[in-house]
Amino acid sequence: MxxxxxxxxxxxxxxxxxxxxxxxxxxxxxxxxxxxxxxxxxxxSPKAVVAIREAATSVHAYPKASHTDLTAKLADQFDVADEQVWLANGGDGALDYLARALLAPGEAVLVSDPGFAYYAMSARFHHGEVASYPLYKSDGFTQRADNVLEHYHGERVVYVTSPHNPTGTEMPLSEVAALADGTDEETLVVVDEAYAEFSESPSAVELVRERDDVAVLASEPACRAGIAALDDxxxxxxxxxxxxxxxxxxxxxxxxxxxxxxxxxxxxxxxxxxxxxxxxxxxxxxxxxxxxxxxxxxxxxxxxxxxxxxxxxxxxxxxx
Missing domain, CATH: 3.90.1150.10 (Aspartate Aminotransferase, domain 1)
Structure with missing residues (x-):
């Protein structure tokens, strides 16, 4: 075999x-x-450490299928509806869920080069194809919608990382909106904001509140610790x-x-x-x-x- x-x-x-x-x-x-x-x-967070210790007594049991308490906390933090919050086992888990939900065999994603390798890996694991758009060192790795759209050919998912890993550059909210406006209605623009806490720029969550063709990835600690950490x-x-x-x-x-x-x-x-x-x-x-x-x-x-x-x-x- x-x-x-x-x-x-x-x-x-x-x-x-x-x-x-x-x-x-x-x-x-x-x-x-x-x-x-x-x-x-x-x-x-010290509060997260306390929450982990308190939760340790229940590790013998299966975790809950849904964490409505953390979902509600995050929805309140981001000012969105509970049903707009989707919990996953880390960022990689979220990428895998997106690939399963959106990619038919042979459909493609568009990713940045340079960029985080798992966007492409996850797509290929799920029988998808991968195309890329360049970020130029000579331009300080600036992220602009027109550059992405120049290399866009109807891909099912377009990935943006803001702040970008490993360069640290951002795509401004106005550029994310322009990118979403410039893609087909069957394309999802995914903005990975794993490092957004260190930025002073507005989050693309503002777009999620008003349109359904943009998704945002955010990183939080594990569930019980996450609830405590959000308050710290x-x-x-x-x-x-x-x-x-x-x-x-x-x-x-x-x-x-x-x-x-x-x-x-x-x-x-x-x-x-x-x-x-x-x-x-x-x-x-x-x-x-x-x-x-x-x-x-x-x-x-x-x-x-x-x-x-x-x-x-x-x-x-x-x-x-």
Whole structure:
């Protein structure tokens, strides 16, 4: 028996784990600074930790099929109807659900290049095709509707990432609206806002309230923790402010070209991303080689605490 031919896939390479890197280098994990996976350096909300502990006594039971309490909380936060909120097991799970619901065999999605690999992977897993639109480094990876529409040919789903991973650029709300206006009525424009908390721009959820051809992906912690975390405004504020301070520090102090970011990370052009990744790793700093995103000349650095960010900048300046 032969498995399906998946040779067209570009493998998704996750950020390097701190434990495996520590084993490779023969050091303790505590000696490393990991800024490769866009994780929060400020940890989870203390309220979420309490909620997780309280929920631990029920882990022997199947989870609920629907979480109406979290759905209602999110609907209230985003000012939409409960039925407009769709919970999934992470962003990848949401992408898989969209592919199952929308793609007939041979229908296509349109994704950015460079961009997050799982948009295309999920489409192909579900027997869909993949087309792409370019984001140009010479243009600062600017996201505009006319550029996307120039490469649009009736695809069933058009993916926009705002803030974009790994470049950090945004597509303004007016451009998202223009993109939706310029596509067929059977095309769904999906705006992935996984990093929107770190941006000051309005969310595309504003469009969801008034039209049915736009969907927005947002990341939240797991259900019980999510309900608690949504109420922890102080922790959210501390995380966002710390990330913005780290971005500014990297802009000002890295001895290489950086790109303005609206996420909790900064893209830096270093010449040879793989070489710099390996050299920084040997010095105890883990960043993200963006070769798998189609940017072999860059690395992506997650925003960390002041101490983490300063260490990363010092090491990168030494090895670039």
């Amino acid at each position: 032969q498995p399906r031919d998946l040779s067209a896939h570009v493998p998704y390479e996750a950020g390097r784990g701190i434990e495996e890197t520590a084993r490779e280098l023969g050091v303790a994990p505590e000696e490393l600074t990991k800024l490769s996976s866009n994780e929060s350096a400020w940890g989870p 405004e102080e922790h959210i504020r501390k995380t966002v402010e710390g990330s913005r301070e780290a971005r500014e520090y990297m802009y000002d102090n890295l001895d290489c070209r950086t790109f303005e970011s609206h996420g909790n990370f900064v893209l830096a052009e270093v010449g040879d991303g793989t070489r710099v990744f390996e050299a920084a790793k040997r010095e105890g700093v883990i960043v993200r080689d963006t070769t798998s995103f189609g940017l072999p000349e860059c690395v992506r650095i997650t925003c960390g605490t002041s101490a983490m960010t300063e260490r990363a900048v010092d090491v990168l300046n030494e090895v670039v």
